[in-house]
Amino acid sequence: SRTAGECQEAVLHVSNGALHKDYCLVYNSSWSNISDSLSDAVKYELVNLTYSMLCDEGTMKPGSLDGKAVAVMRGGCAFSRKAQVAQDLGAAVLLITSKEEMTTPSANHTEYGKVKIPLALMRYSDFLDAQKVFSDKMEVQLFAPPIPPFDVSIIVMLALAVFTIAMGGFWSGAVERAKQNAGPSLSGGEERADGGDVMLYSPLKVLLFVVLMCGMLVLMYFFYKWLVYVIIVIFCLASATALYSCLNALSNAVGCSKLNVSCGERSCSVRSLLLAAVCITLAVVWGVYRNEDRWIWILQDLLGVAFCLHFMKTITLSNYKICVFLLSLLLIYDVFFVFITPFLTPNGESIMVQVALGPGAGGEKGDGAVVIPADPSPSYEKLPVVMRVPRFSAWAQNLCMMQFSILGYGDIIVPGLLVAYCHRFDVWIGSNRIYFISCTIAYCVGLAVTFAVMLLSRMGQPALLYLVPFTLITSAAVALSRKEFRQFWAGTTYQVSASDRTVMVNDL
Numbered sequence: 001s002r003t004a005g006e007c008q009e010a011v012l013h014v015s016n017g018a019l020h021k022d023y024c025l026v027y028n029s030s031w032s033n034i035s036d037s038l039s040d041a042v043k044y045e046l047v048n049l050t051y052s053m054l055c056d057e058g059t060m061k062p063g064s065l066d067g068k069a070v071a072v073m074r075g076g077c078a079f080s081r082k083a084q085v086a087q088d089l090g091a092a093v094l095l096i097t098s099k100e101e102m103t104t105p106s107a108n109h110t111e112y113g114k115v116k117i118p119l120a121l122m123r124y125s126d127f128l129d130a131q132k133v134f135s136d137k138m139e140v141q142l143f144a145p146p147i148p149p150f151d152v153s154i155i156v157m158l159a160l161a162v163f164t165i166a167m168g169g170f171w172s173g174a175v176e177r178a179k180q181n182a183g184p185s186l187s188g189g190e191e192r193a194d195g196g197d198v199m200l201y202s203p204l205k206v207l208l209f210v211v212l213m214c215g216m217l218v219l220m221y222f223f224y225k226w227l228v229y230v231i232i233v234i235f236c237l238a239s240a241t242a243l244y245s246c247l248n249a250l251s252n253a254v255g256c257s258k259l260n261v262s263c264g265e266r267s268c269s270v271r272s273l274l275l276a277a278v279c280i281t282l283a284v285v286w287g288v289y290r291n292e293d294r295w296i297w298i299l300q301d302l303l304g305v306a307f308c309l310h311f312m313k314t315i316t317l318s319n320y321k322i323c324v325f326l327l328s329l330l331l332i333y334d335v336f337f338v339f340i341t342p343f344l345t346p347n348g349e350s351i352m353v354q355v356a357l358g359p360g361a362g363g364e365k366g367d368g369a370v371v372i373p374a375d376p377s378p379s380y381e382k383l384p385v386v387m388r389v390p391r392f393s394a395w396a397q398n399l400c401m402m403q404f405s406i407l408g409y410g411d412i413i414v415p416g417l418l419v420a421y422c423h424r425f426d427v428w429i430g431s432n433r434i435y436f437i438s439c440t441i442a443y444c445v446g447l448a449v450t451f452a453v454m455l456l457s458r459m460g461q462p463a464l465l466y467l468v469p470f471t472l473i474t475s476a477a478v479a480l481s482r483k484e485f486r487q488f489w490a491g492t493t494y495q496v497s498a499s500d501r502t503v504m505v506n507d508l
Contacts, residue, residue, distance in 0.1 A: 008104050009396040010034055010144035012095070012122055013041070016134045023130065024400035025095075025142065026102045027120040031112055034120075034144045041141035042092075044069035048136060050097050050127060054082050057089060066090035069140050071127060074098040080111035083119045092117055093142060097124040102400075118142055145395050153389040153405040154451050160387055161412050162444045164305050168312030168416045169436055171249070173423030175313060180427060201318040203325050210329045217337060220355045220383070228358075228381045232287065235384040239303035240283035242310030247275050290384070293402040297388040304387050308409055312416040316424070319491025320475070323418045327468045330414050334462040353460060356408060358382040385409050411463040415443050415471045422475055425488060435488075438478045439471050446470030 010025040027034060035041040046069045052058070053076035070091045072082060079096065086094040094117060096105070102121045120142065130138060200206060220227050251271060259270035286299045317323050337352040345351060358380055391403040422435035446467040454461045479488035 009400045010120060010142055011038075011396045011399060012120070012126075013038055013141040013143065014046070014130050014134060015043075015139050015141075016137050019134065021130065021133055022399055023122055023126040024396070025120040025122050026104060026400065027118070027142075027144070028105050029144075031105065031107070031115065032118040032120065034118055034142050036143065036146060038141060038143050041143040043139050043141050044093055046071060046095075046138040046140045047091075048131075050124070053077065054085050057085055060089055062088055063090040067092050069093035069095060071095040071097055071122075073124075074100065074121070078107060078111075079105045079119060080107040080115060083115040083117060087115065087117050093140070094119045095127075095140075096121050097127045098122070099124045147397070148393050149455055151391045151393045151405065153391050154455075156389045157387060157405050157407055158444070158447055158451065160301065160305070160389070161407055161447055162440070164308050164412050165416050165419050165443050166440050168309045168412075169419035169423045169440060171309060171313045172316065172420035173427050173433075173436060176424040176427045198314060199316045199318050200322060200326070203322065206322060206326045207329065210326075210333060213330075214333060214337075217351060217355060221351045224355065224359055225381075228383060231383055231385070232290070232381065235303075235307075236283045236287045239286075239307045239384075240279045243282065243303060243306040244275055244279040245310045245313075246306045247279065248272070251275070286384075291381070293404075297390065297404065300384055301387050301389070304384070304409060308412045308416065311413050312420045315417065317417050317421045320421065320479070320489045321491075323421055324472060327414060327418060327464075327472060330410070331464045331468040334410075334464040338460070338462040350460075352462075356383060356386055356406065387412070407463065411447075411467060414464060415446075415467045418471050418475065419443060425491075429484065429487070434482070435475060435478055439475045442470045442474035443467060 008026060008029065010027050012023040012025045014021050014023065044067070047065060049070050049072045052072055053074070054070070054072040055077035065086065068091060070086055070089075070093070072086070072094070074096050082096060083094050096119070098121050102123065105119055105121055107115075200209075220231075256271060258272065260267045261270060282299060283303065286296065286303060289296050290300070317326065334352070338350050341351040342348050345354075386406040386408050388404040388406050390398065391405055394403040397403045419436065419439045422439040423433065425431075426433045426435050446469075447463065449470070450461050450463045450466045453466070475488075476485065479485040
């Protein structure tokens, strides 16, 4: 049998001949011994007693439920009392239907030995659905498939993050090369190019940026139920804009015609209008169906990738010194809000995790108890600030509530700003992308190490704790080995003579 706190979710396999369907169960592994697989699970006839709470035998005679599974309503008495009554009536399995949030069923340790039959909770809404599908003739099997420690979602997440980092850095370098070829560019200060790009050059501005992030996170923790809607609206607008920017750049790269048409004294681009319509539609669809966890994660990840790419192209860091300052501050920020804040919050929860997952999210509490929402499609809002990939092997858990591997946008954008700087530096010195490729590989290795530590420790990790050292040290090592660290640290600008358009590279 399993130890307490493991595999608290199970599967209720309901069948009637060739027709079958699976539903979510929550059980206590120290109380009930449930089979690991469907093939080994015993099949029981199900008796519907959901009109009763089964706190006493009533008019039923001992043995009237001999060898059958019985479904009763939650409430009225303790779980152990219901189990003992069902046991006295001869029942082989007790299913307690619940209209409330489901938690791992428990009792006093003295009660565990008295109950000899499996006991589990299921949603009352699921029971009603089973009645519609199977009528009153139902056979049930209970099983709890083990959860493998490694899930393919980690590979998908790693590929998604590395792709985003590589494309964002490549785009930033391509834009820099286009500027270099186009002509003079002003440098120094916080400059804004024609495309709206912003360069961060001042340590003070970087510090203020990080302080604002800390303040926003704390505000989200205390005022989540109001501010979450503000973030959702901002995400819809920002992701639609970012997706348009990405698709427009891709269209230009493949040579797609703009199809300009005259509109009075102005000309309109049909391509731009179509792209805008597609981007706005996708953002609106996400906004409407954002809580449909079964499929909306695909669209959220698409919009998230576009958002990260656009951010990495738009916000540029002027030199390696600013990169070190920004990434170091955000590393401290990440570690503090993941590891330190649990000692400061009343419920012992990390502020970062609480905000990222949402205060209404179910899952495992610190005491090992499992909490499952009463509604299989919960209406609580989640912040759209993470990449999400379902845990494909968590079969029983996904029946109860979709389980996701998540990675925050910041864990992509923050190292991505350094990757983008490395590619721009490659452009400035005319190298063969050695800095860009090295930093991208360092990010990939750092993220793989993050996932490895997460699997070994069985707890979430602040990704920047590993990504920042890997990327900063690797890029610095490349610069030192090439004897270009002084230029890499201070940054490089280019100026073009207005007379002969000759590009001159000057080290700061």
